[in-house]
Amino acid sequence: MPEGSGVESALWDDWHVVAEIAELTRLGRIATQLLGFSLVVELDNRSVIPSVDLESGGVAPAKVKYGYVWVCLGTPNRDIVDFPECADRDRWIVNAGSFGVAVSGLRAVENFLDMSHLAFVHAGYLGEEPHTEVPKYKVATLPDGGIVATDCKFYQPLASPVATEGFDVDYVYRIVRPYTIMLHKANPIDPSRSDMIALFVQPVSEERCVVHMLLAYLKDELTEAAVRQFAQMIFNQDKPILENQLPKRLPLNPRAEVPIRADAASAAYRRWLHEGDIRYGAIPHDLGV
Amino acid sequence: MSDAEEAIRLWFPVSRCEEIVPRNVVQTELLGQEAALWRDDLGFVNAWENRCPHRGVRLSIGLNTGSELRCQYHGWWYASITGQCTYIPAHPGQKPPNVIKTKRYGCAEQYGFIWINLGDQPDAAAVPVLQLDSYTTMRSVFTQAPVDLVAQSLIEAHNFEPATSAGNYILETTGPGEKSVLLLQPMNAEQTVIHGLIPSLVRDADRLSVLRQFNGRVSEMRDAIERAAA
Amino acid sequence: MIKLYDFELSGNCYKLRLLMGILGVPFERIAIDFYPGREHKSPWFLKINPLGQLPVIDDHGFILRDAQAILVYLACAYDPSGLWYPRDDARMLGRIAMWLGCADSITATASAARLHDSLFYDFDIDKCRAGAHALFRVLDEHLWFAEQEGNDWLCSSKHPTIADIACFPYVMLSEEGGVSRLPYPAVRRWTDRVKRIPGFMVMPGIFGASPAASE
Ligand code: FES
Ligand SMILES: [Fe+2]
Numbered sequence: 001m002p003e004g005s006g007v008e009s010a011l012w013d014d015w016h017v018v019a020e021i022a023e024l025t026r027l028g029r030i031a032t033q034l035l036g037f038s039l040v041v042e043l044d045n046r047s048v049i050p051s052v053d054l055e056s057g058g059v060a061p062a063k064v065k066y067g068y069v070w071v072c073l074g075t076p077n078r079d080i081v082d083f084p085e086c087a088d089r090d091r092w093i094v095n096a097g098s099f100g101v102a103v104s105g106l107r108a109v110e111n112f113l114d115m116s117h118l119a120f121v122h123a124g125y126l127g128e129e130p131h132t133e134v135p136k137y138k139v140a141t142l143p144d145g146g147i148v149a150t151d152c153k154f155y156q157p158l159a160s161p162v163a164t165e166g167f168d169v170d171y172v173y174r175i176v177r178p179y180t181i182m183l184h185k186a187n188p189i190d191p192s193r194s195d196m197i198a199l200f201v202q203p204v205s206e207e208r209c210v211v212h213m214l215l216a217y218l219k220d221e222l223t224e225a226a227v228r229q230f231a232q233m234i235f236n237q238d239k240p241i242l243e244n245q246l247p248k249r250l251p252l253n254p255r256a257e258v259p260i261r262a263d264a265a266s267a268a269y270r271r272w273l274h275e276g277d278i279r280y281g282a283i284p285h286d287l288g289v
Numbered sequence: 290m291s292d293a294e295e296a297i298r299l300w301f302p303v304s305r306c307e308e309i310v311p312r313n314v315v316q317t318e319l320l321g322q323e324a325a326l327w328r329d330d331l332g333f334v335n336a337w338e339n340r341c342p343h344r345g346v347r348l349s350i351g352l353n354t355g356s357e358l359r360c361q362y363h364g365w366w367y368a369s370i371t372g373q374c375t376y377i378p379a380h381p382g383q384k385p386p387n388v389i390k391t392k393r394y395g396c397a398e399q400y401g402f403i404w405i406n407l408g409d410q411p412d413a414a415a416v417p418v419l420q421l422d423s424y425t426t427m428r429s430v431f432t433q434a435p436v437d438l439v440a441q442s443l444i445e446a447h448n449f450e451p452a453t454s455a456g457n458y459i460l461e462t463t464g465p466g467e468k469s470v471l472l473l474q475p476m477n478a479e480q481t482v483i484h485g486l487i488p489s490l491v492r493d494a495d496r497l498s499v500l501r502q503f504n505g506r507v508s509e510m511r512d513a514i515e516r517a518a519a
Numbered sequence: 520m521i522k523l524y525d526f527e528l529s530g531n532c533y534k535l536r537l538l539m540g541i542l543g544v545p546f547e548r549i550a551i552d553f554y555p556g557r558e559h560k561s562p563w564f565l566k567i568n569p570l571g572q573l574p575v576i577d578d579h580g581f582i583l584r585d586a587q588a589i590l591v592y593l594a595c596a597y598d599p600s601g602l603w604y605p606r607d608d609a610r611m612l613g614r615i616a617m618w619l620g621c622a623d624s625i626t627a628t629a630s631a632a633r634l635h636d637s638l639f640y641d642f643d644i645d646k647c648r649a650g651a652h653a654l655f656r657v658l659d660e661h662l663w664f665a666e667q668e669g670n671d672w673l674c675s676s677k678h679p680t681i682a683d684i685a686c687f688p689y690v691m692l693s694e695e696g697g698v699s700r701l702p703y704p705a706v707r708r709w710t711d712r713v714k715r716i717p718g719f720m721v722m723p724g725i726f727g728a729s730p731a732a733s734e
């Protein structure tokens with residue numbers, strides 16, 4: 001096990017997704033990187049638990065959950081995030097694929113909880129001019145650490161693959177780990193229930209990440225393929241934005257980039273990272289505005 | 290010459306004027322700083338740091354509407370000339386605070402080129418003076434080599450010499466006969482743009498062949514320099 | 520109706536959607552789970568295209584594969600103006616064929632770099648990027664002189680051709696493979712012109728342009 005990695009324990013001693021189990025089953029072996037360290041994930045014929053070899057010679061613990069392989073480079077200090085929706089029988093649980101992005105994973109998380117880009121980057125689907133206003137919403141901290149944004153409402157012309165017309169959609173965002181975020185979105189057919197999308201962001205290095213998506217959608221008239229295609233399309237609209245952000249790491253100093261009221265959630269996220277002393281993939285307060 | 294502190298106070302050409310076309314945004318780089326160049330519909334050329342003040346997205350992927358530049362991420366508008374943010378779509382009823390502005394670089398048009406200056410107090414009078422009655426600008430050639438190496442090989446292997454007191458950034462051919470002038474834009478530690486002009490007007494009938502010949506010569510030098518740099 | 524076996528994130532599928540959109544040809548999209556499902560390698564799809572590649576069209580039983588070939592077919596069959604593929608102009612056809620070949624080279628380099636960076640394909644990334652830069656350098660120089668001659672498009676014509684459509688997507692997506700287009704300003708002006716062709720549509724990864732100034 002690499003000692004003195006320099007990576008803060010909150011990340012080093014936590015679980016991160018490094019591969020999709022379906023992809024690993026197909027390939028037998030996947031070489032990747034986590035927090036700057038190279039590792040190889042292998043599946044031998046008999047075991048569903050992959051073994052992870054580190055470049056440095058060590059072996060890291062691995063688990064399979066939600067269709068993904070999770071690895072902890074240090075000593076696990078807590079369990080993998082729980083997604084109760086994934087136990088619901090009337091949902092499609094979909095791995096929408098993993099995409100490499102040339103930006104800090106923290107930027108990818110922040111982009112996911114951002115409402116004011118929807119009418120531009122996802123025009124025609126998750127938003128549309130002139131419905132650009134972001135009404136006031138609430139931001140709070142979660143009891144176990146993390147950020148929750150509630151009362152988020154946004155007009156969406158085609159909010160999901162089953163939507164046929166535009167309507168105001170209710171959102172709840174939860175950032176549960178520095179590199180993990182989930183969104184609950186009111187279902188267009190049964191607004192009393194919600195569809196869930198989680199983003200597990202694998203910090204490959206400070207300026208590169210892999211975004212792994214997990215969706216738990218009410219089956220309705222949907223197919224699994226439709227859920228996956230929709231998620232891939234939406235994420236790949238964000239990708240060129242993320243890859244054009246300068247600097248690639250997320251600046252935590254509030255004076256580095258100008259927030260507005262609509263950015264309350266993003267501002268809270270940056271503050272929470274700062275207070276938790278998360279530095280990997282960030283530009284800390286004291287370094288440059 | 291390669292003193293970075295010094296260079297930041299100098300003016301450098303970054304594009305031929307006529308290549309800053311309406312409703313387009315040009316992405317360029319000078320001394321490691323990216324800039325977005327765009328012309329408004331009245332002809333004014335803006336040179337801004339290539340970052341939206343909001344969340345850092347490159348302005349060069351934004352939309353030039355003729356009077357403002359709109360950022361691709363959240364659609365904020367930045368006015369030509371001032372760089373002032375004039376509209377934030379997430380809060381359409383509110384006037385954006387005055388402090389939200391793009392970072393502007395010093396910008397001048399001279400000898401058919403757009404020149405920019407990264408310093409805090411750009412002085413347009415300090416744009417290098419070339420003794421030119423007339424001129425014709427040539428195609429700019431991107432080179433995968435640092436500016437010092439480009440200048441050095443132009444001088445040592447291709448018969449160029451410094452043309453002004455601006456050091457090795459502006460070079461002209463030695464000896465008698467029609468001169469060629471090359472103006473170097475140090476993009477970053479690895480890349481240089483070679484801009485060029487000839488100090489005369491070219492007849493319309495000859496223009497294309499002159500442009501092609503000049504481009505052919507500079508491209509050959511570029512290829513030799515890149516081989517040396519590799 | 521024409522059926523297009525399609526993957527949203529494929530630049531080669533997109534170029535067909537783009538041309539059919541511009542020509543106003545209705546088509547039905549049959550989404551193939553290319554990633555991560557690899558449905559294009561599945562037994563049922565291999566019966567349609569033994570090469571296991573997208574895109575493929577099915578025009579009332581006429582099945583055709585290869586993006587560039589399909590562009591030729593669509594322009595010949597569905598463009599009454601004849602401008603997108605001028606069938607009687609020997610030089611134009613020669614130039615178009617040349618740039619369609621170049622489009623394939625762009626796929627083999629710039630698109631491969633994107634597949635490597637984004638979808639983890641096992642390619643020699645340095646070679647892919649160097650190859651893309653070498654092509655873009657040629658493209659930029661060609662387009663710069665075309666502008667000097669008063670031509671906006673790849674094939675020295677007053678009207679765009681399928682060559683422009685063929686080369687456009689993977690040029691625009693190159694930065695997803697770490698191939699910056701900063702050194703190619705003439706390419707940037709040309710891509711803006713393509714984006715202003717009436718009927719233009721985007722795909723994820725490609726943004727639209729602002730409207731041209733009214734004269
Ligand atoms: S980053 Fe430019 S408007 Fe938000
Ligand atoms: Fe988004």
